[in-house]
Each structure stands twice: as C-alpha cells, then as structure tokens.
Ligand SMILES: O=C(O)COP(=O)(O)O
C-alpha cells in the first residue's frame with residue numbers, strides 16, 4: 047500500500063456513514079409521546095445525535111423541563127426497544143459511501159466502525175444494509191465499558207488494534223469524534239454533511255469534506 051497513506055480507515059456511523067436521523071427521531075418521538083411530551087420534528091432530530099441514545103433522549107426531554115429519573119429510565123427503555131425494531135426502516139448510507147468503501151477496500155485498506163451507538167444496534171443495522179462484511183471491526187459506545195466511549199480515545203485505539211495495527215485515520219461528524227481522535231492522536235476528517243454539533247470547520251479536524259466524493263482526496267493529502 048505504498049501509494050496510500052493509511053492502513054486503516056475508521057468511520058463514525060450516525061451522520062457520517064449512515065443517514066439515521068429518521069429512525070432515531072421516530073424512536074425518540076415514540077418515547078416522548080409515551081411520556082406525554084411534545085414530539086420533535088424529525089428534521090431537527092439530527093441536533094440530538096452524537097453522544098449516544100441516552101443523551102439523545104435526555105436532550106429532548108430536558109428541553110421540555112425534564113423528568114424524574116425512574117420515569118426517564120422507563121422511557122429510555124421503551125425508546126431502545128422501539129429502535130431495536132425500527133433501526134433500519136429508513137436508514138441508508140450517504141450518497142457515495144459504498145463507492146468510497148469499495149475504493150478503500152480495493153487499496154487493501156482495512157475498515158472499522160467506531161460509534162457511540164450500542165454495538166448490537168450498529169451490527170444489526172450494518173447487517174440489515176448488507177454492509178457487515180466490509181468492516182474488520184465494530185466498536186460501539188458500550189463495547190469497552192463506562193467512560194470508554196467517544197470522546198475518550200479508547201474506542202479508536204481498540205479499532206486500531208482489532209484491525210491489526212498500522213496507520214489509521216478517522217472520519218466523523220461531531221465533537222465526540224474529533225475529541226476522540228485528538229485524544230488518540232489519530233488524524234481526523236469532519237463530515238460537514240452530517241449531524242455536526244458545531245459548524246464543521248470549528249470541529250478541530252485535519253480536513254473537512256462536504257460529501258463522500260471528497261473522502262479519498264482528503265485522506266491522500268492528510
Ligand atoms: O447515536 C449517537 O448519538 C451517536 O452515534 P455515532 O457515534 O455513530 O454518531
């Protein structure tokens with residue numbers, strides 16, 4: 047792979063590889079309705095995504111005054127159960143994602159997913175979309191235990207190790223991703239088309255892409 051600067055490329059899932067906000071937003075709204083809260087417009091659900099499912103629901107409920115912990119736990123469980131049944135209803139890869147994965151695979155680059163979703167959901171969605179075989183490893187928000195999800199560096203290091211080591215780059219859409227990459231000392235590309243919690247150029251990434259068409263050139267110039 048003398049002509050390509052990376053042995054491994056790791057991808058965030060929600061807002062980077064996959065457009066997931068419709069299914070996530072519907073699951074949040076399912077829980078909000080059960081709890082007697084007002085639902086969020088699906089188009090704005092992307093503002094809640096990044097820190098994992100629990101933070102996503104907590105943000106939606108806190109915006110409406112909050113709730114006591116026991117009731118939150120019930121609604122959170124209901125949301126997860128609903129999402130587990132509907133996580134691939136509308137979820138799809140971003141335009142150009144598959145083509146970019148094909149190009150990387152043809153170069154012999156190993157591919158990883160590093161997400162704050164539960165690993166079981168991530169694997170289920172990748173399976174439903176027929177993408178599982180493309181990735182050498184999948185690290186979820188719960189894979190390594192408490193305090194070891196993004197923005198901690200551990201999931202990126204775990205992916206690097208599980209992919210057999212070598213030079214790795216990460217592609218993500220939020221400050222959880224760039225924070226993890228900085229902490230892990232891994233070069234990072236920000237996906238401006240995703241669910242960015244800040245404007246992409248403020249995410250402290252080494253490069254910003256507007257679509258998957260920009261990915262390979264960005265990796266080549268990192
Ligand atoms: O589900 C979330 O909130 C975050 O998931 P991601 O790490 O794949 O963006």
Ligand SMILES: [Mg+2]
Nearest residue numbers: 058060061219
């Ligand atoms: Mg994301």
